[in-house]
Amino acid sequence: DAGITQSPRYKITETGRQVTLMCHQTWSHSYMFWYRQDLGHGLRLIYYSAAADITDKGEVPDGYVVSRSKTENFPLTLESATRSQTSVYFCASSEPRWAGVGGELFFGEGSRLTVL
């Protein structure tokens, strides 16, 4: 199916464990993003990528690692999970605004992560 998919949708892990959240898009969009959503904080940007092999930090990058070896995939890794990383994580993609499409974000359905 066309679109953007995240996996797993739900994950429970323990403090100190490594966790990887997967994101896959079928549109070949240039940009991909990872946001976390927390009550009282809205959506905060963790990392983003303008193209394969190009990534950059967002507002809250500490404790997270990303990679983008292929245009369609943008995994997010928590190297040593902490309770403060309990959140709902959203992956999104877009075409750049200089391509004339206005930069609209297309979101996945979110991954709810609980760190015990």
Add this chain to the structure above:
Amino acid sequence: AQTVTQSQPEMSVQEAETVTLSCTYDTSENNYYLFWYKQPPSRQMILVIRQEAYKQQNATENRFSVNFQKAAKSFSLKISDSQLGDTAMYFCAFMKHVRRGDDKIIFGKGTRLHILP
């Protein structure tokens, strides 16, 4: 750094009424995009409306319209004839329009809107 502020954490209105959600932003840029996204209970994020800063005309999409005041850095969303399906969290978002490789979008904290029957 750009910031986006939504001063109303939560609002409730009766069905069929008109409601306005507030958003202010801070930027030194002259060219940028502003967005309103809707997140219903399903959690899926949906684009409601988009405004380009260099366009003076306010964007409209059916029952949704914006009041864009560039000098005041204000970008409010008006929902006319509100419907039960409008119940959702609404996020205001900002994207600057500077150069390639820097298209990140910053969101406000959101306004939870309840449409009452």
